[in-house]
Amino acid sequence: MRETLAEIYARLAAHYGETHWWPGETPFEVSVGAVLTQNTAWSNVEKAIANLKAARLLSPRAMAGCANGDLEAAIRPSGYYRQKAIRLRGFCEHLLTHYGGSMARMARRPAGPLREELLALHGIGPETADDILLYACGVPVFVVDAYTRRILSRHGLVEEKIGYDGLQALFHDHVDRDLHVYKEYHGLIVWTGKDFCRTKARCEGCPLAPLLPADS
DNA sequence: GACCAGGCACATC
């Protein structure tokens, strides 16, 4: 498995080069994007982020303090806007209450307790928490998403129904913990998923196609 | 006009 995961990474890196994932200018913007992209295409998230910037709402204090209607209106293009407004507000209030609104201060907490703390927030599940940990706090945790599961199961490496923790453990056990590699590996999976893995027919041209099992 | 997208919480069995 270690060799397989290394080969997947090498092939994707050779095809795409550096992804410099995640898009976002600040740790706070990364965290907001992580909530907004839940079950949502990134193109819709970009519109929401642009709206937040234009409305000067892209800071913990502004976001927590603004009228709820203003926040909902700004993030509307990303879908689920009522739920996500509540989730963003909860995250901002937590950040303000415990860290004076500073992502850097939050990131200084030990990784294990910090992950539990994020998971305890309403609307922050495993993927969103790990997005924030990896890309906003610099913690080397592997981010699992729908693309990760789809690609690995299509290659016969895991069961399609494998859970989040099981899939994450696979990467933690077989890929050396390196912040840059973990960031890039997930970015490469996202790009591959978007480009080649949405339907079976699109496997053609995928840098991973030569690794597919014979019967697929 | 159907179908899907980088989840998550909640209800029900």
Place this chain on the structure above:
DNA sequence: GATGTGCATGGT
């Protein structure tokens, strides 16, 4: 613990 459902917009 497994399974089903609501949440909402924009692209294909």
